[in-house]
Amino acid sequence: MKNFDVAAVVSGGASGLGEATTRALAARGAAVTIMDLNQERGQALAAELGGHTTFVRTDVTDEASVEAAVAEATGKDRPLRIAISCAGIGLAQRTVGRDGAPHELGGFTRVLGVNLIGTFNVLRLAAAAMARTEPGEEGERGVVVNTASIAAFDGQIGQLAYSASKGGVVGMTLPAARDLSSVGVRVCTIAPGLVDTPLLGSLPEEARAALSGGIPFPKRLGRPSDFAELALAIVENGYLNGEVIRMDGALRMAPR
Numbered sequence: 001m002k003n004f005d006v007a008a009v010v011s012g013g014a015s016g017l018g019e020a021t022t023r024a025l026a027a028r029g030a031a032v033t034i035m036d037l038n039q040e041r042g043q044a045l046a047a048e049l050g051g052h053t054t055f056v057r058t059d060v061t062d063e064a065s066v067e068a069a070v071a072e073a074t075g076k077d078r079p080l081r082i083a084i085s086c087a088g089i090g091l092a093q094r095t096v097g098r099d100g101a102p103h104e105l106g107g108f109t110r111v112l113g114v115n116l117i118g119t120f121n122v123l124r125l126a127a128a129a130m131a132r133t134e135p136g137e138e139g140e141r142g143v144v145v146n147t148a149s150i151a152a153f154d155g156q157i158g159q160l161a162y163s164a165s166k167g168g169v170v171g172m173t174l175p176a177a178r179d180l181s182s183v184g185v186r187v188c189t190i191a192p193g194l195v196d197t198p199l200l201g202s203l204p205e206e207a208r209a210a211l212s213g214g215i216p217f218p219k220r221l222g223r224p225s226d227f228a229e230l231a232l233a234i235v236e237n238g239y240l241n242g243e244v245i246r247m248d249g250a251l252r253m254a255p256r
């Protein structure tokens with residue numbers, strides 16, 4: 001898809017990787033709907049970007065909430081062709097803690113709810129809306145980009161719930177692409193390594209240096225713009241489909 005004169009939805013679009021992607025899409029002329037729980041940041045970003053960028057307070061785990069945001073996006077003056085899922089949360093807890101306590105069931109369910117079920121919720125509702133649009137020359141109607149993590153493959157100690165949720169996103173990618181081939185919607189997933197978002201930005205410089213020291217090359221944390229560029233490259237390359245792409249400077253995470 002070379003033409004960004006389309007509508008797009010970005011979940012988690014008010015912060016970090018999602019914010020960078022919202023900015024990149026808006027800079028290319030897309031009419032972006034920011035779907036995020038964080039009303040303050042979302043509204044401020046939409047106001048800053050102006051034009052066709054809007055914010056709809058959205059909880060990705062909630063059916064009606066995502067339906068309303070997708071309806072807002074489809075109400076714009078151009079077809080919905082792009083859905084990027086960046087909403088996500090973390091949790092650090094061991095399967096059995098040092099004190100012998102088992103991993104909380106509620107925490108596991110919460111992380112799976114946002115990262116896996118939320119991603120699925122955006123994927124299915126956005127794809128259904130795309131399926132109702134007029135196709136392009138090769139039958140293409142749109143593209144969905146999910147966000148996993150390299151923790152889907154090399155989950156560290158304490159990352160059980162997070163890794164399981166991201167492993168689910170990886171596992172969903174190919175069957176979703178196969179399912180949606182009949183309506184011309186592509187599905188790819190980005191598995192980022194360590195990216196310098198507000199989350200990592202809160203760490204002291206020393207800790208950030210230690211983290212980036214383990215990255216073969218480039219010897220730095222990823223930038224949110226690296227993610228946004230890859231997301232846009234996936235949108236632009238109409239032959240990429242059903243694939244999970246690691247974006248990590250060749251980092252393979254150790255157990256801890």
Ligand SMILES: NC(=O)c1ccc[n+]([C@@H]2O[C@H](COP(=O)([O-])OP(=O)(O)OC[C@H]3O[C@@H](n4cnc5c(N)ncnc54)[C@H](O)[C@@H]3O)[C@@H](O)[C@H]2O)c1
Nearest residue numbers: 012015016017036037038059060087088149192194195197
């Ligand atoms: N930063 C990294 O190093 C890194 C690495 C690998 C994967 N990821 C993944 O990338 C994605 C974005 O991470 P980030 O670092 O930009 O984090 P972030 O915290 O900066 O942004 C996440 C956004 O998601 C929103 N959100 C959370 N729960 C939501 C919900 N239920 N509904 C709607 N919005 C919700 C938050 O309000 C926030 O704006 C996440 O899925 C994360 O797991 C990040």
